[in-house]
Amino acid sequence: MRRIGVVHMDLMAKGGGEAVAMNVLEALQDDYEVTLLTLTDPDFDELNGYFNTEVDAVDVRQAGWLAPMINEWFGLKYYVLQNALLGRYARRRADEFDLLVSTINELGLEADSIQYIHFPFDWTVSLDNREHIFHPTVEDDSLYERLCTWVAGVTRQDIHSNTLFANSPWTADVVEDAYGTRPDVLYPPIDTSDFDPLPWEEREHGFVTIGRVERSKRIVETIEIVDGLRERGHDVDLHVIGPTVDEEYREEVAALAGDREYVDLEGEIPREELVRRVCTHRFGIHGKRHEHFGMAVAELAAGGTLPFVPSDGGQHVIVRDDERLLYDSVDDAVEKIDRVLSDPGLQRELRVGPEEIERRFGRERFKEAVRRAVDEAFVAGDERASSPAPRPIRDPSAGD
Structure with a gap:
């Protein structure tokens, strides 16, 4: 072998x-x-x-x-x-x-x-x-x-x-x-096997974000986005899920969550609980700019949420380059997400499910x-190994 x-x-x-x-x-x-x-x-x-x-x-x-x-x-x-x-x-x-x-x-x-x-x-x-x-x-x-x-x-x-x-x-x-x-x-x-999304009408009117708790994930800015949406009258909450790799940054996030009853810093949780959070919430959000791909974003989509993501990096491919789900700043995110949250018809238009995610990213x-x-x-290695070595070129000046 x-x-x-x-x-x-x-x-x-x-x-x-x-x-x-x-x-x-x-x-x-x-x-x-x-x-x-x-x-x-x-x-x-x-x-x-x-x-x-x-x-x-x-x-x-x-x-x-x-x-x-x-x-x-x-x-x-x-x-x-x-x-x-x-x-x-x-x-x-x-x-x-x-x-x-x-x-x-x-x-x-x-x-x-x-x-x-x-x-x-x-x-x-x-x-x-x-x-x-x-x-x-x-x-x-x-x-x-x-x-x-x-x-x-x-x-x-x-x-x-x-x-x-x-x-x-x-x-x-x-x-x-x-x-x-x-x-x-x-x-x-992307593992879609566990996702069984609830019907849209039965899902909680809130957000889930998934990823390691570290500064580049911009969880603080994500909380600011939710703050802005609540200021516009949207009664939404935020679940922050993922293992901690930067303890100092986690303390910053925990301090903000402690002042907001609508922010739950859950940390690392068993996968079945993560899947349940995703499948029971309407919206996902990702904060990291210049994300290389964004597997967490794909999981949010597989679970039936509408994921909002920064416009740069590789993650835009997951939301089919739809500008309505892409944002450039905290203020831009509040504007775009407010528009979607205020329009049930637009929410239906933008949704994808586990079947599409499985087909594209399974x-x-x-x-x-x-x-x-x-x-x-x-195969390539075997072909090279079986090919005869090139014959040396005779030098006429050598006299043999």
């Missing part, structure tokens, strides 16, 4: 990237010997419950000692360095596997690897527009960044020799800007694409 190494920093972060990784593991575990190269010790029982997966036939190998130690001591503080070390470890052990698959962006793995990019690290510091970058990337302005670049050892040639996927057309544009090659777009896997579609990419990588 062929051996595949799947490279991912920390499955226990439980974000969209981890959902991708878990679905990749699930897609490959029955047909290959799969080893997860990582920095932490994943609890697959907990992760399977959280992501509704069945990963149970995967070996786990920690990537040396330095990167796991940095992760344990500092968490996400040295995120880019940790991934540089992880990629270096995987590359040095590539001979132990028949194929390497990264689910944590481009890591400069050996030729013919598969890499799924949520947002590029930009190891070669080539991006023209860096204003929209929230995800940690390399910037050529400090000893730390230069260290990360040196440790990673990534070149454009490395990237061009790999099979690349991006999670949205927007991310594919950014990768092309960074490396001069465009990935295929493979939307991440998990089986994703896993089949992963298996097909792996098959193609092995």
Whole structure:
């Protein structure tokens, strides 16, 4: 049985990237010997419950000692360095596997690897527009960044020799800007199996937002939007759902929620409760600007809510680029959402359901694409291995 190494920093972060990784593991575990190269010790029982997966036939190998130690001591503080070390470890052990698959962006793995990019690290510091970058990337302005670049050892040639996927057309544009090659777009896997939306008339007149509690998710601004809607006479509430990764920011959000009986900071809750919140509320809202794709937004739509999202980044594809669901600022959001909340006919027109989300973003579609990419990588490798080496060209001046 062929051996595949799947490279991912920390499955226990439980974000969209981890959902991708878990679905990749699930897609490959029955047909290959799969080893997860990582920095932490994943609890697959907990992760399977959280992501509704069945990963149970995967070996786990920690990537040396330095990167796991940095992760344990500092968490996400040295995120880019940790991934540089992880990629270096995987590359040095590539001979132990028949194929390497990264689910944590481009890591400069050996030729013919598969890499799924949520947002590029930009190891070669080539991006023209860096204003929209929230995800940690390399910037050529400090000893730390230069260290990360040196440790990673990534070149454009490395990237061009790999099979690349991006999670949205927007991310594919950014990768092309960074490396001069465009990935295929493979939307991440959205689990619609648990969603059974209530009829619209029976749903609560409120909002749900899903995502890790961290500053880039702009939960404070989301609360301000709900404040503005209430000032316009809409009796709406807000449920904030997701694990905490920034304790200081969580305290800011908790302070605001404590002053507002209509804001419920629920934090991380079991998936069945998350699904129930989504399926029983009319509206969803997402705060992060320049979101790479927005799996939480797709789940909100799958559960039957009307999701409102920032107009930049890759998430606009989920709401079919409908300007009525896109906003540019807090004030713009209040204006647009007020218009929708005040018009039941418009609400009916804008709604989508789990069937459309499954068709466009479903998990089986994703896993089949992963298996097909792996098959193609092995076929290409086998063809190269069976091709005869080119005969050396005789030099007439050698006299033989």
